Amino acid sequence: MTQPDRRKGIGRIRLRARIVALAVAIAIAGAVATVPARADSSQSSAGAFTSTGSPRALTASPGLYEWRFEATRGPSPFDCVGLHRVARGPVAPAHPRIVILYLPGTNMNGEVAIDEVRYSIQLYMAAHGADVWSLDYRTHFIPPDTPPAALAELKGWTNDLFASDIEAAARFVIATTHQRRIFVAGFSRGVEFAYLYAALHPKNVAGLIILDGYLPHSASTAPPPDRVADDIGGRHLTYDKRKALMEAVIRDPDGPAPIPQFKTASDNLAHVVHDSAAFGGNGGLANPQGGFSDPVVLARELITYDRYWPAVQDYDNPFSAARLETLRMSPIPVIAFASTNISARWPSDVEQSARSTGGAASFTRLDGWGHLDVICGAHSERDVFVPALAWIRRRLKPGPD
Numbered sequence: 001m002t003q004p005d006r007r008k009g010i011g012r013i014r015l016r017a018r019i020v021a022l023a024v025a026i027a028i029a030g031a032v033a034t035v036p037a038r039a040d041s042s043q044s045s046a047g048a049f050t051s052t053g054s055p056r057a058l059t060a061s062p063g064l065y066e067w068r069f070e071a072t073r074g075p076s077p078f079d080c081v082g083l084h085r086v087a088r089g090p091v092a093p094a095h096p097r098i099v100i101l102y103l104p105g106t107n108m109n110g111e112v113a114i115d116e117v118r119y120s121i122q123l124y125m126a127a128h129g130a131d132v133w134s135l136d137y138r139t140h141f142i143p144p145d146t147p148p149a150a151l152a153e154l155k156g157w158t159n160d161l162f163a164s165d166i167e168a169a170a171r172f173v174i175a176t177t178h179q180r181r182i183f184v185a186g187f188s189r190g191v192e193f194a195y196l197y198a199a200l201h202p203k204n205v206a207g208l209i210i211l212d213g214y215l216p217h218s219a220s221t222a223p224p225p226d227r228v229a230d231d232i233g234g235r236h237l238t239y240d241k242r243k244a245l246m247e248a249v250i251r252d253p254d255g256p257a258p259i260p261q262f263k264t265a266s267d268n269l270a271h272v273v274h275d276s277a278a279f280g281g282n283g284g285l286a287n288p289q290g291g292f293s294d295p296v297v298l299a300r301e302l303i304t305y306d307r308y309w310p311a312v313q314d315y316d317n318p319f320s321a322a323r324l325e326t327l328r329m330s331p332i333p334v335i336a337f338a339s340t341n342i343s344a345r346w347p348s349d350v351e352q353s354a355r356s357t358g359g360a361a362s363f364t365r366l367d368g369w370g371h372l373d374v375i376c377g378a379h380s381e382r383d384v385f386v387p388a389l390a391w392i393r394r395r396l397k398p399g400p401d
Contacts, residue, residue: 049083049172055090060115061123065089069172073138073165076153081165082136083172084110086126096131098392099179100209101170103135103197105188107232107305110134114300119376121185121211124385130392133173137162137306144239144307151229157310159318163196170197170204183392185209187375189313192216195353199323202330207359207395209388210336212374214353215324216317223315229308237272239307245269246303253296266295273298279371284342286370286377293370293377301376324356333359335391337384339369362391 049069058064067085087093102122104110110133117123122132138157173182183206186194191213198205233239245258245268253266262268270288273295279285286293334357338350347365354361366374366383374384 058115078142080141084134087131098130099177099182100132101184103186103190103193105190109136109140111304113304118381139306142308154229154310159316166197181206183207187211188213199327205332208334212339214349220317221315223312227311230311232307246299249299269295280342283370286372292373327357330357331359332357335362337364340367341370
């Protein structure tokens with residue numbers, strides 16, 4: 001469910017994320033650890049990532065810990081990015097064999113939304129020995145009560161600007177883990193960013209893990225002058241109402257529904273995500289009616305979303321012919337997973353994009369699945385996480401686990 005882009009047409013990664021989100025941001029308290037000596041040496045320079053606290057034990061996933069880092073990327077209070085590192089602890093691994101940079105979708109961030117291995121690819125990979133880093137985009141640092149008049153700078157938050165943030169994050173991850181090449185995973189709009197990073201830095205990428213997204217097709221156009229930032233809240237289901245719905249489902253799924261026509265709060269959310277017109281109106285966002293997701297799990301994911309997203313990215317295609325050619329000439333392997341409920345064309349677009357590099361491509365079609373079901377669904381662990389990890393391990397050079 002995440003961040004499909006909001007570009008026109010259902011069959012695009014940029015489907016309006018505001019309809020997707022339904023939620024607010026509950027930040028999961030996280031902390032951090034100090035960085036290894038090699039990373040510490042660069043922390044005094046401008047724009048460097050620094051630790052923001054002590055490691056946090058993820059109690060529902062014994063043995064896993066989270067470390068947090070932040071970097072200032074410009075003069076505005078919004079010009080910050082963050083990284084969440086999840087690995088076996090309490091001491092961070094010094095030389096991990098598997099390093100993954102995870103790029104979330106529109107309005108999403110790197111917070112540990114669901115502290116359960118079966119509903120989080122980051123936690124699943126970390127539980128099996130990977131060192132997983134998830135990115136907070138600049139949007140995570142915009143307070144939800146910020147008035148629209150204070151968001152003018154988002155006009156300049158292009159895909160290339162975010163690509164520069166991802167490059168800085170990857171550089172820090174590579175330096176900290178001492179790995180020359182890393183795996184890059186993306187969900188929804190994060191898929192576009194994953195391909196973009198691979199096109200700009202192919203030698204740094206060991207492989208791409210593509211979760212329900214694809215390369216954009218439309219040419220770049222100028223956004224309307226009055227469209228600066230998209231609000232996750234809609235005209236009818238406002239930001240505050242979305243937050244209240246998520247909180248009601250988490251607090252008591254069998255309690256009263258905010259909308260009287262539904263039996264329970266859980267039933268209310270199940271219908272909202274299943275019937276979302278922006279995702280095809282038939283379980284495209286998520287398919288709890290079909291048994292592919294749990295409304296409570298969806299609420300825990302959706303409530304962590306950030307409120308605003310730069311509208312300019314919906315009109316900006318960062319893939320020039322030269323960048324696409326770089327992808328085509330790279331030997332980067334790809335494993336891709338596609339839901340089917342958004343539109344008939346969606347899976348083929350995901351598969352076609354997975355074959356855009358010069359490396360071997362693996363593609364899995366997930367029939368009956370909605371967008372969010374891919375990352376936090378009832379069968380995500382079995383049908384996505386397990387094969388993705390096996391694929392990664394096949395690409396490692398022989399050595400100890």
